[in-house]
Amino acid sequence: MRIGISAASKDLDALLDPRFGRCPYFLIVDTETKEFEVVDNPGNMAGGGAGIRAAQAFLQLGTKELVTGQAGPNAFEVLVEGGVKIYQAPQVKISEVIELYKNGDLKQITTPGGRGRGSR
Amino acid sequence: MRQLVVTSGKGGTGKTTVTASFVALAGGLVIADADVEAPNQHLLLHPQVIEKKDYEGAKIAVKDPDKCDQCGKCEEYCRFDAIQELEIDETRCEGCGVCVFVCPTGALRLEDDTTGVTMVSETEYGTFSHALLDIGAEGSGKLVTEVRKNAERLVQDEPLLLIDGSPGIGCPVIASLTGADLALIVTEPSVSGRHDLERIHGVTRHFGVKALVCINKWDLSQEMSEEIEKYCAKEDLCVVGKIPFDPEVLDTIKKGLPVKNLLKTKAGTAIINMWKKVEGHLFKEIINWRR
Amino acid sequence: MKLAVLSGKGGTGKTTVAVNLASSLAEKGEKVLFLDTDVEEPNAGLYLKPVLEESLPVTIPFPEIDQENCDYCGECANFCQFNALAVAEGVVLTFPELCHGCGGCVLVCPKEAIQEGKREIGVVEKGWADSIKFWQGRLNIGEPFAVPVTRYLKNGLADVQEDIVIIDAPAGVSCPVIEAVRDSDFALLVTEPTPFGRHDLELALKMVDHLGIPSGVVINRAGKNNDLISELCQERNVPILLEIEFSKLLASLGSIGVPFSRVLPQWQDRFWGMYQSLKEGCPCAS
Numbered sequence: 001m002r003i004g005i006s007a008a009s010k011d012l013d014a015l016l017d018p019r020f021g022r023c024p025y026f027l028i029v030d031t032e033t034k035e036f037e038v039v040d041n042p043g044n045m046a047g048g049g050a051g052i053r054a055a056q057a058f059l060q061l062g063t064k065e066l067v068t069g070q071a072g073p074n075a076f077e078v079l080v081e082g083g084v085k086i087y088q089a090p091q092v093k094i095s096e097v098i099e100l101y102k103n104g105d106l107k108q109i110t111t112p113g114g115r116g117r118g119s120r
Numbered sequence: 121m122r123q124l125v126v127t128s129g130k131g132g133t134g135k136t137t138v139t140a141s142f143v144a145l146a147g148g149l150v151i152a153d154a155d156v157e158a159p160n161q162h163l164l165l166h167p168q169v170i171e172k173k174d175y176e177g178a179k180i181a182v183k184d185p186d187k188c189d190q191c192g193k194c195e196e197y198c199r200f201d202a203i204q205e206l207e208i209d210e211t212r213c214e215g216c217g218v219c220v221f222v223c224p225t226g227a228l229r230l231e232d233d234t235t236g237v238t239m240v241s242e243t244e245y246g247t248f249s250h251a252l253l254d255i256g257a258e259g260s261g262k263l264v265t266e267v268r269k270n271a272e273r274l275v276q277d278e279p280l281l282l283i284d285g286s287p288g289i290g291c292p293v294i295a296s297l298t299g300a301d302l303a304l305i306v307t308e309p310s311v312s313g314r315h316d317l318e319r320i321h322g323v324t325r326h327f328g329v330k331a332l333v334c335i336n337k338w339d340l341s342q343e344m345s346e347e348i349e350k351y352c353a354k355e356d357l358c359v360v361g362k363i364p365f366d367p368e369v370l371d372t373i374k375k376g377l378p379v380k381n382l383l384k385t386k387a388g389t390a391i392i393n394m395w396k397k398v399e400g401h402l403f404k405e406i407i408n409w410r411r
Numbered sequence: 412m413k414l415a416v417l418s419g420k421g422g423t424g425k426t427t428v429a430v431n432l433a434s435s436l437a438e439k440g441e442k443v444l445f446l447d448t449d450v451e452e453p454n455a456g457l458y459l460k461p462v463l464e465e466s467l468p469v470t471i472p473f474p475e476i477d478q479e480n481c482d483y484c485g486e487c488a489n490f491c492q493f494n495a496l497a498v499a500e501g502v503v504l505t506f507p508e509l510c511h512g513c514g515g516c517v518l519v520c521p522k523e524a525i526q527e528g529k530r531e532i533g534v535v536e537k538g539w540a541d542s543i544k545f546w547q548g549r550l551n552i553g554e555p556f557a558v559p560v561t562r563y564l565k566n567g568l569a570d571v572q573e574d575i576v577i578i579d580a581p582a583g584v585s586c587p588v589i590e591a592v593r594d595s596d597f598a599l600l601v602t603e604p605t606p607f608g609r610h611d612l613e614l615a616l617k618m619v620d621h622l623g624i625p626s627g628v629v630i631n632r633a634g635k636n637n638d639l640i641s642e643l644c645q646e647r648n649v650p651i652l653l654e655i656e657f658s659k660l661l662a663s664l665g666s667i668g669v670p671f672s673r674v675l676p677q678w679q680d681r682f683w684g685m686y687q688s689l690k691e692g693c694p695c696a697s
Binding site for chain 2: 426458511513552553582588589605607610617639659663666667668
Binding site: 046047048049050052053055056059074077078081082083 | 488492493497500502504506509555
């Protein structure tokens with residue numbers, strides 16, 4: 001299974017970044033082989049609407065599973081419309097996030113969290 | 121780590137002074153001045169700047185006059201009156217890119233525009249994240265986000281991120297408030313103080329941030345103070361502090377003394393008591409997804 | 412004459428100066444229009460207590476998608492600098508609160524599937540405070556864009572008959588302030604004799620210089636020693652037009668919403684005198 005994770009830096013030792021919209025990278029990981037690719041999150045640089053920009057970019061990656069800390073209402077709406085399932089994980093290493101995901105320990109988020117910073 | 125934002129509906133209520141006193145009281149904190157449009161905290165904290173970065177806060181249309189054939193389409197389509205007599209008015213351009221799109225000769229492009237600087241500084245009390253916006257620069261909401269991001273990056277094991285919030289109810293305020301664990305609204309006993317308290321309370325409620333209230337210079341009008349307290353009781357807002365008017369505060373500030381001297385004043389005693397209550401709310405009651 | 416009252420920081424007494432000036436001039440028989448452009452915190456009305464007769468909605472456009480004609484190509488979302496649109500599978504989502512209303516998405520859509528609706532972001536209210544014509548703008552809570560409200564408010568100025576327009580500007584030096592102050596004949600900069608006041612006055616001076624508007628300073632809560640401000644004014648060659656000494660009486664009148672010049676006639680004369688001297692100093696006044 002390929003899953004996307006919001007990450008603070010570019011490898012499996014990186015911490016999960018709890019902010020979906022303004023995380024610097026998405027790590028797209030194959031949960032079986034642990035192979036991964038790193039994608040810059042354009043939302044990180046957005047003046048406003050970071051969550052929307054991030055969600056739009058995430059949809060283009062094709063994976064339907066996302067692990068993050070929190071997605072704001074705007075990002076949430078775009079992701080859900082795009083058929084993405086969102087799981088919540090604590091701020092731990094990406095390698096641990098993968099284990100949590102595989103063991104089914106992650107809770108799916110079904111409601112958006114607090115609005116992101118800088119709603120404009 | 122908890123995030124406390126000290127904010128106010130209007131300026132000049134003493135938000136910066138309250139924040140500075142908290143700085144002296146908290147021990148172990150990172151400080152952020154999110155009042156990017158009128159940053160004052162640096163005047164009190166005497167920071168040593170250790171990192172300075174240009175802040176590219178906006179996009180702006182730029183014209184190549186050699187390619188322009190003066191057709192005027194840009195002017196016609198710009199909704200912000202930012203192009204007049206074919207010249208771009210930088211104070212009005214919102215960087216939307218419509219002129220770039222409609223220009224038939226490719227004479228226009230969008231460029232990143234430096235609209236301020238962000239700074240990280242050392243102070244006697246902790247690391248300090250702040251910024252300075254250019255005159256009339258847009259996008260202060262994004263800059264607030266940047267200042268907060270710098271501050272969050274600086275937090276190691278400090279239990280508190282203390283944010284001097286932006287006054288008002290617009291974009292920068294929203295950016296400074298949301299994501300906070302707790303907001304302390306500093307108001308003053310006047311008709312406008314009361315009015316603005318209601319508006320900023322509306323914003324905190326809108327964004328689901330728990331708010332406490334401090335009435336500064338409360339004894340300047342006991343009548344208005346009572347009215348504010350009544351409003352707070354009705355709205356279930358906790359008034360955690362009433363600070364008396366104290367000319368010594370101003371003296372301390374005018375002399376440029378360290379902020380811990382603020383605590384020695386009469387007002388300082390009230391602030392110390394208030395801090396204990398705020399600390400209680402901040403570290404006990406808040407349930408938040410962030411760890 | 413358009414006279415903007417502003418301050419680099421909030422809480423310096425900008426509104427106090429503006430309302431006292433307006434009511435002093437009105438008492439002396441001048442026809443005054445008062446414009447509260449501090450749309451995030453319109454407070455002047457709390458002092459002037461106008462009767463508001465008209466309320467006009469301020470709207471900005473936002474995109475409405477004709478899902479029938481849309482083929483989800485994503486051009487609109489791609490174009491939008493403000494991320495106010497997103498294209499998911501088989502649907503275009505719009506986020507009106509992020510939309511600046513530039514109209515770009517309508518222009519780029521190859522299927523002509525976007526129209527514009529209107530969204531209310533605030534109101535402009537008009538009325539009278541005794542003989543003072545009074546207009547104010549109010550931004551709805553949670554709305555980030557103040558400038559369109561200010562602009563709408565100032566658009567009405569083209570047709571007014573009043574000789575004196577007093578513009579109570581927002582605090583600070585951001586975009587909405589520039590919009591409020593732009594095209595004024597004179598700027599009255601209100602400050603206080605503290606390091607904060609001085610710092611923010613410097614910013615305000617930079618702004619009015621940038622806009623090419625002549626200015627003068629009012630020191631509010633003045634004390635025995637106002638060197639912090641007077642040195643700066645001397646350096647910049649800006650006149651100090653009025654000093655309002657700190658007194659508990661003035662503060663308490665202010666706190667209950669009474670312009671102090673109404674009960675203390677000597678202040679009426681001082682504001683009148685200030686107006687006369689700034690008129691002389693202002694090249695554009697006739």
